[in-house]
Amino acid sequence: MKKIYMEEALKEANKALKIDEVPIGAIIVRDNVIIGRGHNLKESLNDPTMHAEIIAIKDACKNLGTWRLTDCDMYVTIEPCVMCAGAIYQARIKNLIIGSPDEKAGGVISLYNILFDERLNHQVKVYLGIMKMECSNLMKSFFSELRKRK
């Protein structure tokens, strides 16, 4: 677990912010190499599945030539939703490092505990709170700006 990778995930989140997307970023790392990255592109691509985590998973799978991301870690700025938590276990990711929780919609620790569910065929180790303030503040400023505009 390294802070430099959460900094990279924050760089991705900032890319989303610049194009008026909810600022969430994700990085996938294997053997100290970044093999996948993504930021939220739901509005830009008109596709509700294009969250940062799913884009990063698709990127990593393409780069590795397999859908099995065994021995890969994901760093994500905000707790994944139910869909993305599902995608993370489907991809067999080993460790998930989360910046800030999402109390309203999070599928990992807030509303559900999908990645710890032993009825499913894969479990993921979860670490929470790396650069929490930076990750959370980016979201807060985005939504505060959005409210001002309305």
Added chain:
Amino acid sequence: MKKIYMEEALKEANKALKIDEVPIGAIIVRDNVIIGRGHNLKESLNDPTMHAEIIAIKDACKNLGTWRLTDCDMYVTIEPCVMCAGAIYQARIKNLIIGSPDEKAGGVISLYNILFDERLNHQVKVYLGIMKMECSNLMKSFFSELRKRK
């Protein structure tokens, strides 16, 4: 809710079967027109997110030019997993018609009840059991054939 659309979803599932994918198919309908379709392509595309439901959602969004599939119904041969149940509520789908339940991994009625969760920002009406035997038998024959080969 019309049987002809589940027959179309079964046609999609059969396309998956022919290329050795787990045979699951999905159709999205709005105003009696099929606007999205998909079958499982996880192995073919080396992408763990390429389940029938997500492919159908992406197809429908592309055709409608929006990520909001309000007033759209999905027909799917087998109960969606957690990831796909998440994608279905993210896409704001109105009604979900399921052929057969997935007791091991289903996110709608079997392991979780994600689409009825009032803490989330959208709920989906769910109908279960349309052409259940046909949908379930396709899966059974696929896995029985798989075991024979091993």
